[in-house]
Amino acid sequence: MATAVETLGKLERRITISFPLTDVRTEVEKRLKVQARTAKAPGFRPGKVPLKMVAAQYGYQIESEVLNDKVGRAFNDAANENNLRVAGFPNIVPKEEAAEGQLAFDATFEVYPEVAIGDLTAVEIETVQADVSEAEIDKTIDILRKQRVHFHTKGEAGEHGDGGEAIGANGDRVTVDFVGSIDGVEFPGGKAEGYAFVLGEGRMLPEFEAATLGLKVGESKTFPLSFPEDYHGKDVAGKTASFTITLQKLEWAHLPEVDAEFAKSLGVADGDLAKMREDIKVNLQREVAGRVKARNKEAVMDALIKVAELEVPKTLIAQDSERLAEMTRQDMAQRGMNVKDVPFPAELFAEKAERRVRLGLILSQLVGDNNLQATPEQVKAQIEDFAQSYEDPREVLKYYYSDRRRLGEIEALVLEENVVTYVLGLSKVTTKAVAFDELMGSNAQA
Incomplete structure (x- = not known):
C-alpha cells in the first residue's frame, strides 16, 4: 500500500509505502525452507540441517533480500500507478512510526522535469568552416619529415x-x-x-x-x-x-628528401608523389571535417542550453559526477599513472555533469517531439565512415555490430547529429571561415 504523493520541491517527491509484517515473515520462512534443501553444516548431511540452524546462518541475509524485494516492488507499483517518471534511485528509509503489524518506509525521490524549449527560429548560431590548402599539405609533409x-x-x-x-x-x-x-x-x-x-x-x-x-x-x-x-x-x-x-x-x-622512397614510407606503394599529396589532403580534409563538426555541434549545444528551461534533477547530476570521476580514474590508470590512493571527489565533476545531464534531457525532448531517432541506415553509414581510415573496414563493422553497447554509442552519436541538423535548419545561422591552424589547435569536443 502507498500513500498519496507528497510534493517536497520542484522535482522532489515522497511516498510512504507499507505492508503487513506477516507478509515478510511468510516469505522469509518460504525462502529459508528452499535454502535448507542445500544447506551444509558440520555433522549434517546436505539438506538435513535443522531449520533453526539455517535461520541462524542465513536468516538476516534472506530477510534483507525479502525487504528489498518488497519495498522495491511496492515503490515501482506506486510510481506506475501515479504515472511518475522517477529520476535516478529513490532514498528509502524506515518510518519510525507505523501501524501495528505493519512495516512502513518513506521513499524520497526526484522526477524528470518538464523541458520547455524556446523558439528555435529566433536562435542565432555561428558555425565555422575551414579549407585545406597546398600550404597545409606542405606543413604536414614537413612534420612527417621531422618524424623520420x-x-x-x-x-x-x-x-x-x-x-x-x-x-x-x-x-x-x-x-x-x-x-x-x-x-x-x-x-x-x-x-x-x-x-x-x-x-x-x-x-x-x-x-x-x-x-x-x-x-x-x-x-x-x-x-x-x-x-x-x-x-x-x-x-x-x-x-x-x-x-x-x-x-x-x-x-x-x-631530414629525408621528399622523393619516391619517402612516399613509400607513407604507404604509397608506387612512390608517386602526387598520390602521396592527395592521400595527405584526404586525411587532412577528414580531420578538418571532424573538427568543424565538433565545433558546430558545440555551438548548437550552447544555444540549446540558453533557449531551454528546465530543472535538472540533483540525483542525476550526482550519478553522472560519480561516473565521470570513475572514468577519469580508469583513464589515468590506463596511461600508467598510479592513482590507487589518489582521491577523485565527485563534486569536482559536478559542473560538467550538470551540463551533460541538462543536454541529455533537452536532446531527449527534441528527439521525442520531432522523431529524430537514429535509423539503422544512418548507424551503418556512420560506422562505414569510421571504417574508411582502417585497413580492413569489414573488421570495423564487425567490431561495432558484435557488441550492443558499442552500437549504442554510434546510435547516440547519430542521434546528436540529427538534433544538430534539425536545429541548424530552423535557427539563424552565420558561417565564419577559420584558419586551418586555429581549427587544428582548438580543443573543441563533441
Whole structure:
C-alpha cells in the first residue's frame, strides 16, 4: 500500500509505502525452507540441517533480500500507478512510526522535469568552416619529415658529412654529461651521463640550452641556472644552481628528401608523389571535417542550453559526477599513472555533469517531439565512415555490430547529429571561415 504523493520541491517527491509484517515473515520462512534443501553444516548431511540452524546462518541475509524485494516492488507499483517518471534511485528509509503489524518506509525521490524549449527560429548560431590548402599539405609533409629524421655526426666527411661546423646549434642532437650543485652540494636529479636532447625543442630550461649552444665535442662550461618557483622538483624550485656540462656527442638532423622512397614510407606503394599529396589532403580534409563538426555541434549545444528551461534533477547530476570521476580514474590508470590512493571527489565533476545531464534531457525532448531517432541506415553509414581510415573496414563493422553497447554509442552519436541538423535548419545561422591552424589547435569536443 502507498500513500498519496507528497510534493517536497520542484522535482522532489515522497511516498510512504507499507505492508503487513506477516507478509515478510511468510516469505522469509518460504525462502529459508528452499535454502535448507542445500544447506551444509558440520555433522549434517546436505539438506538435513535443522531449520533453526539455517535461520541462524542465513536468516538476516534472506530477510534483507525479502525487504528489498518488497519495498522495491511496492515503490515501482506506486510510481506506475501515479504515472511518475522517477529520476535516478529513490532514498528509502524506515518510518519510525507505523501501524501495528505493519512495516512502513518513506521513499524520497526526484522526477524528470518538464523541458520547455524556446523558439528555435529566433536562435542565432555561428558555425565555422575551414579549407585545406597546398600550404597545409606542405606543413604536414614537413612534420612527417621531422618524424623520420636521422641524426649523423656533425662535421664528419662522408655521405652525410655536410652538417656544417661542429658546434652546437638549434636542431642538433647533443649528448652531454652534467652535474649541478646548490651551495656546493649536489642534489638528487642534478647529475647525468650520456643525456641526449635536441637543441631548440624546449625540453631543457632556457639557461641549460643557451649554455650548450656553441659548444664543441669535449668542451665544458659552468653556468648558473635559476629554477622557476613552480618547477616540478620541489627541493630545487625557486633556487639557483651551478651546473657544469660537457658535450660528449654532437649530431645534426638529416631530414629525408621528399622523393619516391619517402612516399613509400607513407604507404604509397608506387612512390608517386602526387598520390602521396592527395592521400595527405584526404586525411587532412577528414580531420578538418571532424573538427568543424565538433565545433558546430558545440555551438548548437550552447544555444540549446540558453533557449531551454528546465530543472535538472540533483540525483542525476550526482550519478553522472560519480561516473565521470570513475572514468577519469580508469583513464589515468590506463596511461600508467598510479592513482590507487589518489582521491577523485565527485563534486569536482559536478559542473560538467550538470551540463551533460541538462543536454541529455533537452536532446531527449527534441528527439521525442520531432522523431529524430537514429535509423539503422544512418548507424551503418556512420560506422562505414569510421571504417574508411582502417585497413580492413569489414573488421570495423564487425567490431561495432558484435557488441550492443558499442552500437549504442554510434546510435547516440547519430542521434546528436540529427538534433544538430534539425536545429541548424530552423535557427539563424552565420558561417565564419577559420584558419586551418586555429581549427587544428582548438580543443573543441563533441
